[in-house]
Amino acid sequence: MSPIPSAGDVPKLRLLYIAIEAALSFCFWAVQSKTKDYSMSGCCPWPRGYFSYSGLCSHCALAEHIAGEFDLSSEQLEAIAAAIKEKNRSYMTEYDRSQRARSPDRVRAYERNHRDWKAQKAVHDQRKANKEFHCAICDVSCRDKHELKRHNECKLHLKKAAEAESGLPSLYCAVCDFTFRFESKLKRHLTSQRHSKKGGRG
Numbered sequence: 001m002s003p004i005p006s007a008g009d010v011p012k013l014r015l016l017y018i019a020i021e022a023a024l025s026f027c028f029w030a031v032q033s034k035t036k037d038y039s040m041s042g043c044c045p046w047p048r049g050y051f052s053y054s055g056l057c058s059h060c061a062l063a064e065h066i067a068g069e070f071d072l073s074s075e076q077l078e079a080i081a082a083a084i085k086e087k088n089r090s091y092m093t094e095y096d097r098s099q100r101a102r103s104p105d106r107v108r109a110y111e112r113n114h115r116d117w118k119a120q121k122a123v124h125d126q127r128k129a130n131k132e133f134h135c136a137i138c139d140v141s142c143r144d145k146h147e148l149k150r151h152n153e154c155k156l157h158l159k160k161a162a163e164a165e166s167g168l169p170s171l172y173c174a175v176c177d178f179t180f181r182f183e184s185k186l187k188r189h190l191t192s193q194r195h196s197k198k199g200g201r202g
Contacts, residue, residue: 007081011068022061030056137161139179175199 005013025031026043034048038060069077100107124143127133133148134141137160142148151157171180173189175198180186189195 006074006078008074008077010077011066011070014066014068018061018064018066025057025061031060032056032058137164 023043026038026040027045029044029046029048029051030053031038034051034054069080072080127143128141131141133143133145135148135151135157138151138157140151142151171183171186172178173180173186173195176189176195178189180189
C-alpha cells in the first residue's frame with residue numbers, strides 16, 4: 001500500500017499518474033482505434049496488428065483535465081488542507097454534540113452496539129486462533145458453528161472431502177507445505193524458484 005501523499009504533493013502526483021497512464025495507453029495501444037494515429041504512434045514499439053484486442057478505452061489520458069492548484073506553493077496547499085481538516089473536525093464535533101442533545105438514547109445505543117461488535121469480533125478472532133471451529137481437511141478456522149456449517153457445505157470443501165475419502169493423491173507440495181486447487185498450479189510451483197530454494201525438485 002502506498003501512503004497518502006501530503007497536500008503539497010497531490011497536484012504533481014496527479015500530473016505524474018496521468019502522464020504514466022497516457023504513456024502506457026500508447027505503448028500498448030490501449031486506445032479506441034487501431035487505425036487512427038493520434039499523433040502518438042511512435043510511442044508504440046510493436047506493430048498494432050500484434051495486439052489481440054481491439055480498442056480498450058474511449059478517452060485519451062492526455063485530454064483529461066488535471067485537478068489541482070498548480071499556481072500555489074506546497075506551503076499554501078498544506079495550509080489550505082489543514083484549514084479544511086480543522087473545519088471538518090469542528091463540524092463533526094458540533095454534529096456529535098447536536099445528535100447527543102437531540103436523541104441521546106439513539107447515540108447511547110449506537111455506542112453500545114459498537115462496543116458489543118468490537119467485543120464479538122475479539123471473541124471470533126480468539127476462536128479462530130484457538131481453532132475452536134476448525135476444518136482439518138481444508139485447514140480453515142471459522143468464527144462459530146454456523147460459519148463452519150456453511151464452509152462444510154461449500155463446493156471446495158466437498159471436493160476436498162471427496163478426494164480425501166477416495167484416496168486420490170492430493171495436490172500437495174510436502175517440501176513447501178502448500179496445497180493447490182489445480183494441477184497446473186502445482187506443476188508451475190514445482191518449477192518455481194521458491195520451491196527450488198527450499199530444496200525441492202521439479
